[in-house]
Amino acid sequence: MTETADLTATEALAAIRAGRLTTNDYLEACLDRIAAREGTIRAFAWFDAATVRRAAVPNGPLAGMPIGVKDVIDTADMPSQYGSPIWAGHRPRSDAACVASARAAGAVVIGKTVTTEFATRHPGLTANPVNPKHTPGGSSSGSAAGVGAGFFPLAFGTQTAGSIIRPAAFCGVVGFKPSYGTLHRAGMKVMSEALDTIGVMARSTADCALAMGAMSGLDYGEPTVKAPRAPRLALVMGPTADQAAPETLALFERVAEACRKAGATVTPIVLPETVTAAYEAHAYVMNMESAEALGWEMAHARAQLSPTLRERMEWGAAQPRAKLVEGRAAFAAARAALPGAIEGFDAVLCPSAPGEAPEGLGWTGDPAFNSLWTLLHGPCVTVPAGFGPKGLPLGVQLVGRIGDDAATLSWAEWVRAAVG
Numbered sequence: 001m002t003e004t005a006d007l008t009a010t011e012a013l014a015a016i017r018a019g020r021l022t023t024n025d026y027l028e029a030c031l032d033r034i035a036a037r038e039g040t041i042r043a044f045a046w047f048d049a050a051t052v053r054r055a056a057v058p059n060g061p062l063a064g065m066p067i068g069v070k071d072v073i074d075t076a077d078m079p080s081q082y083g084s085p086i087w088a089g090h091r092p093r094s095d096a097a098c099v100a101s102a103r104a105a106g107a108v109v110i111g112k113t114v115t116t117e118f119a120t121r122h123p124g125l126t127a128n129p130v131n132p133k134h135t136p137g138g139s140s141s142g143s144a145a146g147v148g149a150g151f152f153p154l155a156f157g158t159q160t161a162g163s164i165i166r167p168a169a170f171c172g173v174v175g176f177k178p179s180y181g182t183l184h185r186a187g188m189k190v191m192s193e194a195l196d197t198i199g200v201m202a203r204s205t206a207d208c209a210l211a212m213g214a215m216s217g218l219d220y221g222e223p224t225v226k227a228p229r230a231p232r233l234a235l236v237m238g239p240t241a242d243q244a245a246p247e248t249l250a251l252f253e254r255v256a257e258a259c260r261k262a263g264a265t266v267t268p269i270v271l272p273e274t275v276t277a278a279y280e281a282h283a284y285v286m287n288m289e290s291a292e293a294l295g296w297e298m299a300h301a302r303a304q305l306s307p308t309l310r311e312r313m314e315w316g317a318a319q320p321r322a323k324l325v326e327g328r329a330a331f332a333a334a335r336a337a338l339p340g341a342i343e344g345f346d347a348v349l350c351p352s353a354p355g356e357a358p359e360g361l362g363w364t365g366d367p368a369f370n371s372l373w374t375l376l377h378g379p380c381v382t383v384p385a386g387f388g389p390k391g392l393p394l395g396v397q398l399v400g401r402i403g404d405d406a407a408t409l410s411w412a413e414w415v416r417a418a419v420g
Helices: 009-017 023-041 049-054 097-104 141-149 165-171 205-216 238-243 246-261 273-293 295-300 307-318 321-341 371-375 405-419
Strands: 044-046 066-070 108-113 154-159 174-177 197-202 232-235 265-268 347-351 380-387 393-399
Touching: 009 023, 009 205, 023 049, 023 066, 023 108, 023 141, 044 141, 049 108, 066 141, 097 108, 097 154, 097 205, 108 141, 141 154, 141 165, 141 197, 154 165, 154 174, 165 174, 165 380, 165 393, 174 205, 197 205, 205 380, 205 405, 232 246, 238 273, 238 371, 246 265, 246 347, 246 380, 246 393, 246 405, 273 295, 273 307, 273 321, 273 371, 295 307, 321 371, 347 405, 380 405, 393 405
Parallel strands: 066 108, 066 154, 232 265, 232 347
Antiparallel strands: 044 108, 154 197, 174 197, 174 380, 347 393, 380 393
8 A cells, every 4th residue: 555655646646635634734744754764765954844834835736745946046045055165044035936936836845855056066965765875966955865765756857967857766656857947946056058947756757747737838748658659769879879788778778668569659869969969068068057146255255165075166167168169059050950950750768877776875876868868948858767687666758749748748748658
């Protein structure tokens, strides 16, 4: 029997509407789970049960649903510290736009979740809920771990390279990076103007659709395995194919076979050079824009930046401006070329991460299989797809064209069911 704290938001809301559960009982189950496991998982940058219990629960499509907020996203009633000692104790005067939208839809902000330093590299202390000796991934570490541990059914993440998809895959949950700009970034500590995207994590594609629809006003429908036909999938390992671990190579043989048995066509394709060349520009754009974003911190609090971040920001600031202009142009060319490259396919099937979550908490893993898809600005979804040799979760990623968010979520649900 599923414990109350492990219910998805969709399941909990259905039980509440049927009179089998109350919003208070669901919240208390989540708080009990936090009390039991937070000492090990350390998902929260800020949490206070009394504050959560006092929160009003307005009506709306997310009425009473707890949501974790990544600590690069502002909240008016909780500190926003951006994973950095520079901003310790910082209290914004207002909610970020996405948080305001979530509250307006009835969600209850349960706490601020751990992020790596400014959503970049230097990790926090959050552990993987499946095996606390392993990283939960990053930079949305606390959001992924908290959803996986049953602390909350929904959470915000942000992605510049692979910060939603990779940790969601490592923690065995669903991660959804919508098309760029779907959720407004006002009130987010933006690092890369060309890349940063706000998305969500949950335990089902239906929950992702529910949350995104409630906050954006767009119709995400209800992802279902009962599609009118099986999908046409383009299998793409991409420019970093050589970084796939043995468990990922085995996973994709199994996933492709399962999808074909369920009626899908799965066709390996090679992306054109115009698309893959943009991958090489990602590091320039990300680090050069981030160096601009942290201009104040570099000038006034440089010593409080981690050595790793400081080195990357100094590198980014030292690059010729032409590199940023060229990189942005490469991104635009890749976006223009992608629709033709995947014409006739419903979605791209690709890895969520190189393999299982690495052991230790000092490194959140490599975004090698995410950066390209992030810069292309289309929707990306990771769904759980079994376990690797060490018993840690593996995910599979579905990518769609810009604006095809609802369809991409639905195809991801189809693939999840086919893989079993």
